[in-house]
Amino acid sequence: MDPAMPRYDRARDAEGGRVDDLRRRGKYLIADLDTDRDLILHLGMTGILRWRGEDGWDGSDPYVRATIELDDGSMLDFRDVRRFGTFVVTPAGEHERLPTLAALGPEPLSGAFTREGFHRALSSTRQQVKPFLLSQRPVAGVGNIYADEALWRARIRPTARRIGRERSDRLWHAIRTVLAESIEREGTTFRDYQMVNGESGRNADFLVAYGQGGRPCPRCGEPMRKGVVGGRGTTWCARCQR
DNA sequence: AGCTTGTCCTGACTGC
DNA sequence: TGCAGTCAGGACAAGC
Numbered sequence: 001m002d003p004a005m006p007r008y009d010r011a012r013d014a015e016g017g018r019v020d021d022l023r024r025r026g027k028y029l030i031a032d033l034d035t036d037r038d039l040i041l042h043l044g045m046t047g048i049l050r051w052r053g054e055d056g057w058d059g060s061d062p063y064v065r066a067t068i069e070l071d072d073g074s075m076l077d078f079r080d081v082r083r084f085g086t087f088v089v090t091p092a093g094e095h096e097r098l099p100t101l102a103a104l105g106p107e108p109l110s111g112a113f114t115r116e117g118f119h120r121a122l123s124s125t126r127q128q129v130k131p132f133l134l135s136q137r138p139v140a141g142v143g144n145i146y147a148d149e150a151l152w153r154a155r156i157r158p159t160a161r162r163i164g165r166e167r168s169d170r171l172w173h174a175i176r177t178v179l180a181e182s183i184e185r186e187g188t189t190f191r192d193y194q195m196v197n198g199e200s201g202r203n204a205d206f207l208v209a210y211g212q213g214g215r216p217c218p219r220c221g222e223p224m225r226k227g228v229v230g231g232r233g234t235t236w237c238a239r240c241q242r
Numbered sequence: 243a244g245c246t247t248g249t250c251c252t253g254a255c256t257g258c
Numbered sequence: 259t260g261c262a263g264t265c266a267g268g269a270c271a272a273g274c
Contacts, residue, residue, distance in 0.1 A: 027268080045267050046252085063252095082251045084268060100269070127245065134268080144267065191254085191266090231247065232267065 011066050013089035014039040026104050026140030030095055038095040044084030046192040050077045055198050081192065105139040108179050113139055119168040129171075130158035131230030142175060144232050145188055148209040150174040155219075157241045158229045181206070209235045 017033030024030070031039040043049070052059050052075040059067060059077045066078040066087065078085065088098065095101055105121070106112035121138035122129065132138060133147045142150065151158050153174035156167055163171065182188055187201030190211065194200060208218050213226030213235045222239035 042268075044251095044269085081253070082267085084251070086269085125244080131246085136269085233265085 011039075011087035011089070013037065014087070025101065025107070026136055027143070028101065028104075032092065036092040038090045038092060040086075040088040040090070040095050040098065040101070041078070042086045044080060044082065044086065046082045047078065047080040047085035048192065048194045049196050050079050050194065050198065051075075051196040052077065053197060057198055076196070100136070103137055105137050108139050108141055108175055113172070113176070115169050115172050118172045119163075119165055122163045122168050122171075126161050128158065128230055129156060129160045129163060130232070130234060133175075134230065134232065139175060141179065144234075145190070145207070145210040146175070146178050146182065148235055149178045149207060152209040152236060152241060153178060155241050157238075158234050158236050160242075209237075211235065 014031075014033060014035075014037060017035035017037055017039065019031045019039075020034050021032040022029065027042055029041040029043075031041070033039055050057050050059075057077075059075055061077070061079060063079050063081045064077045065080050065083070065085070068076040068078070070076060088095075090098065106114075106117065118138055122132070125132055127135075130147050130151060133142045133150075134144065136142070148158070150171060151174070154167065154170040156163065156171055160167075182201070182203040185202040185206065186195060186199075187193055188203040188207070189200035190204055209224065212224050215224055216222065217224055217237040217240060220237065220240045222237055224235050225238045226233070226235050228234060
């Protein structure tokens with residue numbers, strides 16, 4: 001760790017710890033350390049984990065914020081250009097008490113994400129549907145790209161505040177489809193995202209909403225509209241998303 | 243209490 | 259060509 005980077009200071013508390021178990025919850029990576037601590041990592045927008053393998057990456061890069069040594073002696077670098085990523089270290093087993101993780105919705109591709117529960121969540125707020133999705137409360141892991149894609153697929157306007165059961169079920173299904181397809185294609189590389197081996201995800205070529213402002217809607221031909229919803233760039237079809 | 247707006251951060255892009 | 263200004267957004271803080 002570079003001590004001159006206060007944003008990542010907490011990672012110091014993980015030094016010397018060995019990873020016993022590693023899992024994912026929403027956009028968070030959670031490692032159980034043998035030093036009776038949990039290490040929670042969020043990649044933020046531009047964060048990636050990059051392995052020093054045989055593909056030319058050697059970790060010499062001004063944006064490497066932390067490095068993890070693996071059992072076989074190889075190195076895993078955390079590269080984060082815009083410093084939106086975060087490290088948090090808690091006592092063992094207490095990561096669930098972090099406010100964000102405690103309020104995190106169910107895993108979208110698990111049985112815990114039900115149509116009923118999702119509809120109940122959507123009915124519990126008068127927020128616009130897109131910012132509500134981005135809050136991670138109704139379901140975990142949906143960011144700006146997949147929110148636009150799922151709302152397009154479900155034919156729901158991002159600014160809608162009241163979602164009936166039929167539309168809620170459509171959105172439930174759209175979220176699962178959009179995420180499953182992107183995972184199948186190993187993620188969306190718009191600019192920064194890379195896998196540990198430096199390769200790009202292949203989902204960007206399949207986006208129909210995010211970043212497609214001005215292009216014809218693949219469903220109805222209307223030019224896709226670009227605007228701001230909840231302070232975030234948003235693209236949708238004003239004709240077939242109601 | 244619930245919702246909305248502002249902030250962080252830095253490279254890429256736009257326009258003069 | 260150079261440079262200022264703007265944009266991108268995940269999560270959280272602050273404000274209404």
